Amino acid sequence: MKNVLIIYWSHDGRTARISRRICEVIEAEGHKATMMHVMEAEREGVDLDSYDIILLGCAIRYGEFNKQFVNFVNKNKAKLDAKPNSMFNITAIARNPEKATVAGNVYARKFMENNPWKPHEMKCFAGKVDYPNCGPVDGFLIRLIMMMTKGPTDKHSVNDFTNWDDVEAYARHCLTLA
Ligand SMILES: Cc1cc2nc3c(=O)[nH]c(=O)nc-3n(C[C@H](O)[C@H](O)[C@H](O)COP(=O)(O)O)c2cc1C
Structure with a gap:
């Protein structure tokens, strides 16, 4: 059984809803899934070492990833790098298929180019x-x-x-x- 953690940031609830659907699918496949808002992870603490796979999800508002989310992933770079990981971002522009790829999605591309911590892979979803x-x-x-x-x-x-x-x-x- 794999133990999966999703750390997410959501302003209006859609990234939370997507994270919950991911958890439901993982559990339906017979594995364990935990979702945690980045605020909880920051303030209450989280043992990243105890998970097999770590997913990170963040919505875009006004062209930016949430600062607390970005600080969290950068601060925990070594622990995240040590685990199989994947990041997903939620935007309005990804409703167009060409903007639902890392190359076509300006936010995903810039994150992969410029952010100190880089996920092993990035997925783009359209939001609401x-x-x-x-x-x-x-x-x-x-x-x-x-x-x-x-x-x-x-x-x-x-x-x-x-x-x-x-x-x-x-x-x-x-x-x-x-
Ligand atoms: C105030 C505001 C600003 C937004 N800015 C952007 C943006 O710059 N680019 C984009 O593609 N989507 C933008 N969106 C769309 C959001 O990414 C989309 O609504 C997403 O579902 C929000 O996720 P959340 O509900 O988890 O906060 C914006 C939405 C709002 C309400």
Whole structure:
């Protein structure tokens, strides 16, 4: 039985939901999966050595990976490098297939090029843009981002871009890493 840890950061819940689906698939395959918000890992502590596979998931907001997430992976570089690992990022742009690859996804590419800790592999998933639940400033700015990338801009719309079959396939793939 493999013991898998997912450390994630999520602002609006979609990365958490994707992490939970990955856990469900891993458990359905007969393995153990634990998901932990990066804040919990930072403040309460986590024994990275005790897991067989470590997955790291982070959403993008305003073009950036969350700083606490980035600090965590860099601070724990040696322990993460010592384990089979994979990172997934969640963006709106990955709704376009060419932006769902590391080469085509600017955030994934820059992370792999510039970040001190680099995952063994990176996966890009499309997230969710839920205009009614965005505040006025976030709503305005994400509509601008969507306008520039030719996405939906109806401020009453809830846009679910995640391909759940792809999420499930990724979870099964991650089990093959160890
Ligand atoms: C305020 C805001 C800013 C965002 N900025 C970006 C961005 O710069 N690029 C992008 O591709 N997606 C962007 N998104 C889309 C998010 O990545 C997407 O909504 C994702 O599902 C959020 O994950 P979370 O629910 O785990 O926080 C943004 C979303 C919001 C609400």
